[in-house]
Amino acid sequence: MSLFLEASQRHPKPENRKFSYGTAGFRMKADLLDSVVFRVGLLASLRSQKLQGKTIGVVITASHNVPEDNGVKLVDPMGEMLEASWEVHATSLANAPSDEQLLVEYENLISTLGVNTEITPKVVFARDTRESGPALVAALQDALAATKTDFVDHGLLTTPQLHYLVRCINTIDSEQPYGEPTEQGYYNKLASAYRKLMVGIPSNGEVTVDCANGVGAPKLRLLAETVGRDVFQCSIVNDSVDQPSKLNHQCGADFVKTQQRLPPGSHVASLARCASLDGDADRLVYYFNDSDGTFRLLDGDKIATLAASFIGDLTKAAGLRSLNIGVVQTAYANGSSTSYITKTLALPVVCTPTGVKHLHHAALKFDIGVYFEANGHGTVVFSNGALQDIAEYVPESPAQAAALENLKALVDLINQTVGDALSDLLLVEVILAHKRWGPKEWDGTYTDLPNRLVRVEVSDRTAFMTTDAERRLMEPVGVQEKIDALVGKYKQGRSFARASGTEDAVRVYSEAAERGEAEELARLVAEIVA
Numbered sequence: 001m002s003l004f005l006e007a008s009q010r011h012p013k014p015e016n017r018k019f020s021y022g023t024a025g026f027r028m029k030a031d032l033l034d035s036v037v038f039r040v041g042l043l044a045s046l047r048s049q050k051l052q053g054k055t056i057g058v059v060i061t062a063s064h065n066v067p068e069d070n071g072v073k074l075v076d077p078m079g080e081m082l083e084a085s086w087e088v089h090a091t092s093l094a095n096a097p098s099d100e101q102l103l104v105e106y107e108n109l110i111s112t113l114g115v116n117t118e119i120t121p122k123v124v125f126a127r128d129t130r131e132s133g134p135a136l137v138a139a140l141q142d143a144l145a146a147t148k149t150d151f152v153d154h155g156l157l158t159t160p161q162l163h164y165l166v167r168c169i170n171t172i173d174s175e176q177p178y179g180e181p182t183e184q185g186y187y188n189k190l191a192s193a194y195r196k197l198m199v200g201i202p203s204n205g206e207v208t209v210d211c212a213n214g215v216g217a218p219k220l221r222l223l224a225e226t227v228g229r230d231v232f233q234c235s236i237v238n239d240s241v242d243q244p245s246k247l248n249h250q251c252g253a254d255f256v257k258t259q260q261r262l263p264p265g266s267h268v269a270s271l272a273r274c275a276s277l278d279g280d281a282d283r284l285v286y287y288f289n290d291s292d293g294t295f296r297l298l299d300g301d302k303i304a305t306l307a308a309s310f311i312g313d314l315t316k317a318a319g320l321r322s323l324n325i326g327v328v329q330t331a332y333a334n335g336s337s338t339s340y341i342t343k344t345l346a347l348p349v350v351c352t353p354t355g356v357k358h359l360h361h362a363a364l365k366f367d368i369g370v371y372f373e374a375n376g377h378g379t380v381v382f383s384n385g386a387l388q389d390i391a392e393y394v395p396e397s398p399a400q401a402a403a404l405e406n407l408k409a410l411v412d413l414i415n416q417t418v419g420d421a422l423s424d425l426l427l428v429e430v431i432l433a434h435k436r437w438g439p440k441e442w443d444g445t446y447t448d449l450p451n452r453l454v455r456v457e458v459s460d461r462t463a464f465m466t467t468d469a470e471r472r473l474m475e476p477v478g479v480q481e482k483i484d485a486l487v488g489k490y491k492q493g494r495s496f497a498r499a500s501g502t503e504d505a506v507r508v509y510s511e512a513a514e515r516g517e518a519e520e521l522a523r524l525v526a527e528i529v530a
């Protein structure tokens with residue numbers, strides 16, 4: 001085990017730091033991450049051995065955060081987020097105070113988890129465009145070498161591309177291979193599905209895509225080339241990946257969603273479709289400038305409703321009426337979107353705590369589950385039963401046959417492992433083309449209630465304990481009653497407070513019938529919480 005200790009000594013843990021594997025893995029200032037990434041490498045290797053040598057993924061990214069940050073997270077064999085019960089193991093390895101204690105923790109995990117160390121572990125990894133990426137990759141490789149892990153470095157990839165690769169690798173010899181386990185295989189799968197869906201459908205013209213100056217830019221370019229300009233025209237902006245300080249700066253999905261305005265410097269014609277990705281291309285939002293110049297955001301809720309309505313129509317047209325379709329949201333979903341789904345689309349809605357792993361698992365309970373966070377992270381998942389029904393159904397008319405073919409292509413177009421901005425972009429483009437809708441028609445499906453999200457600095461955010469999918473506070477005692485009394489005074493008022501899982505703050509969300517009221521409600525709830 002001296003190999004282990006020697007390697008660990010090269011990656012000392014910063015003193016007096018407590019790390020925690022949260023909703024986005026570990027995420028912080030990049031210069032604190034070296035030991036954390038090394039230790040995540042150790043855990044990736046153990047997880048692979050525990051799962052009989054299945055391939056585990058590691059992504060080095062801090063998504064929409066500032067360029068100085070970075071992060072690391074694990075991907076499970078089916079391309080899902082790390083199983084929740086292993087998050088504590090990640091946390092305990094990351095916090096071992098010395099190299100020797102790290103070794104003790106590591107061996108402890110081997111025995112308590114019953115890991116067979118004879119099995120050769122397999123890991124694949126990739127990173128985003130941050131400057132700190134290569135050094136962190138070196139720390140990861142050090143851990144993988146020390147544990148004699150077989151690994152493949154996939155260089156720069158979007159987060160969802162790595163999820164795709166992991167699933168492909170682990171299903172290659174199964175009855176349901178997910179796809180060819182290469183980056184080009186990813187483009188080919190999406191492009192071929194997109195082209196099938198666009199047969200006989202007039203193209204909807206160009207979409208302008210802001211790539212947050214991140215990894216999405218070169219990857220979208222490759223995807224667009226594979227799809228072909230005859231059916232997919234996109235203009236790529238904010239693609240300066242060679243200037244790392246520009247990443248997510250005044251652009252990208254998080255900027256557009258939180259600021260509710262165009263990235264400065266964008267010049268778009270009114271009613272032209274625009275979209276923004278985030279720094280690792282797993283979030284997507286759309287927007288446009290209306291004819292009177294007002295900015296209109298088409299966020300994750302609007303993407304979810306668009307997808308759910310299209311898939312609902314398609315399954316009916318294909319004759320697969322028995323498939324149950326549901327939508328999963330979080331408390332941040334605009335109340336108007338929830339009413340639209342339940343009343344107009346007549347589909348069930350489930351609300352889960354924040355964090356896509358919660359949404360993903362809830363979505364798997366439907367035959368077809370559509371899930372999106374309002375910030376644009378989401379996808380659609382098809383159950384095995386639904387996939388089987390779709391594969392085996394014998395259409396009773398040419399119209400049913402055509403719809404069924406489209407449904408099959410849609411299954412391939414959607415990255416079912418995780419929310420994927422590139423796959424979601426093609427999905428939205430297909431649906432708009434089929435419906436012959438511009439952004440205004442899409443926006444017109446329902447009107448968002450005015451809303452406000454504020455960040456409140458508190459002395460101890462762990463004091464804020466929630467229930468009911470984070471919509472109600474149980475602690476500090478008495479706070480929820482005060483919020484309730486306030487909310488009751490506002491027409492269509494709704495507000496909640498919860499501790500952020502990624503920042504040291506409490507977030508307060510509010511909505512109400514009028515803009516001024518939503519803002520006032522947020523301010524007053526923030527005062528209660530502070």
Ligand code: NG1
Nearest residue numbers: 023024354355373375500501502503
């Ligand atoms: P926190 O910081 O727990 O609110 C944020 C986002 C989540 C999710 C995670 C992971 C909001 C309000 N919250 O979580 O939706 O994306 O980051 O990145 O957007």
Ligand code: ZN
Nearest residue numbers: 063278280282
């Ligand atoms: Zn992201």
